Amino acid sequence: MQAKQERYMRVKMIVAYDGTNYCGWQIQPNGITIEQVLNEHLSRLLKEDIKVTGASRTDAGVHSLGNVCMFDTNTRMPAEKISYALNQKLPEDIVVVDSCEVSDDFHPRFSKSRKTYEYRILNARFRNPTRRLDTYFYHYPLDTEKMSEAAKYLIGEHDFASFCSANSQAQTTVRTIYDCTVSKAGDIITIRVTGNGFLYNMVRIIAGTLVKIGGSDMPADAMKDIIATTDRAAAGPTAPAHGLTMIGLKYE
Template identity: 75%
Template structure:
């Protein structure tokens, strides 16, 4: 059977989602512990291959297994084996062949900025500290220009291998609560480093380095050098994925 899992993790100590030779990853930990639990070789496949240091509240993984264990019980059993910074939020059986990357979906990410004079040690792992004051209203205006279908080549890391850089952003909102500025982006898919480059660009807008209207010009140039810097990974959290036609 094919099993779908919702996986939450603190990405601080991992080299991203996908298995790679230069460090431990989320995928590697899941593969090892699922294989030990079920007594067979398990290879999971994720919906979003998050970067090193990026967090998630709801990444989706699928795998095939011959186990007799009910799919909804796997999450409970697996969590007994996983480290405390990875927790499966649920598991269920899906149709054979169902894969999260090939479904119509809406992904949501949040980028959090700690905007205050001094660092706060309790938020060092999940927010980007920026001590210069940021104008949230300007950031909101700039973010609005990103909504809709656009060619986001300017917001894609150089060298990324993709068929097209056109994506649809359903919503790009900026809110401030206390000292935390949250950039929340929902879209049908994201390019490599796209949300972090959006965040870096909006920080420049908020700091007055560029005008909100300049975002339209940045999109039109289709040139990575036109956009702002790539914001640090630890401020980014994948919030979740909504799928059509799946239980």
């Protein structure tokens, strides 16, 4: 038993992926998922049954530059080499950016962290075929400055019930947003939001609400009232999944 305990370790991995061809992160019966592909390749590589646990269970079509997952293993392979070995075998739309050993009490979802997401909008007259999979095409004019002003009202600790899908299982709808910015480069508008956690579809509803404000005569401070009502009907629509990218998590 002693020998086995010596080899046991918990590994944390940072995973980037193009979510286009996957049914999201979490294993499900009707299609291939990121979690499933990682489990299969890790199990083959390390010659034991590996099950990863992810930080963010991203939906179908959502991308990632820095989702985090962990797994326990008895392998003798150094943790930092696992990413290199895995990248040789993974399909080209999934990349393990880093792998390292972490302490036993680390859990990607329950350990406290700051999570950052970006939502990208292609605001142009015509679709750009090369960016159709990672931007939401919106062809009516958007007032980026007003969106930027409206985004500031989201910062702080609030009850975000207005920004939570009906089918959420969250026990509380109170979350803290540390920062939320709106910037424009060429014809791509990027909404970047960092918080201690997000409700189901929260970033996509924030994006849909900012688009609603930016594309209409609603004033920027309408955001303040939308938050205060704690009513999903007050916010804008849920923006499409493919505009969303999980940027990364920073653990405390």
